[in-house]
C-alpha cells in the first residue's frame with residue numbers, strides 16, 4: 389500500500405512562497421498591529437514595501453447586512469430607532485471585516501488578519 393503524501397488540506401503550504409500569505413486571527417493584543425501598515429520585504433517581489441491595508445468582509449457579512457437593511461425598510465418603527473439599528477449594523481459589519489495587507493508593487497496578499 390502506498391501512502392498518499394499530498395494532503396489536500398495542506399496544499400497551500402507547499403507553494404513556492406510557502407509561508408505566505410500569513411493568516412492570523414485578530415485578538416485584542418494584535419489589533420493595533422493588524423490596523424497599521426507594515427514595512428517589510430515583500431516575499432513575492434522582494435522589494436521593500438509598506439503594506440496596503442484593505443478591509444474585506446468575511447463570508448456571510450454582506451448577506452447579514454443586506455437582510456438587516458431589508459428588515460429596516462419593512463418595519464414601521466420610528467426613524468430614531470431605525471438610525472440606532474442602522475448604526476449597530478454598520479458597527480457589526482466593520483467588526484466582522486478581515487484586515488488584509490497587500491503589496492503595493494505586485495498586489496499580492498501578504499497577510500490576512502481574520503476575525504475569529
Ligand SMILES: [Zn+2]
Pocket residue numbers: 430431432433434435437491492493494495496
Ligand atoms: Zn510584492
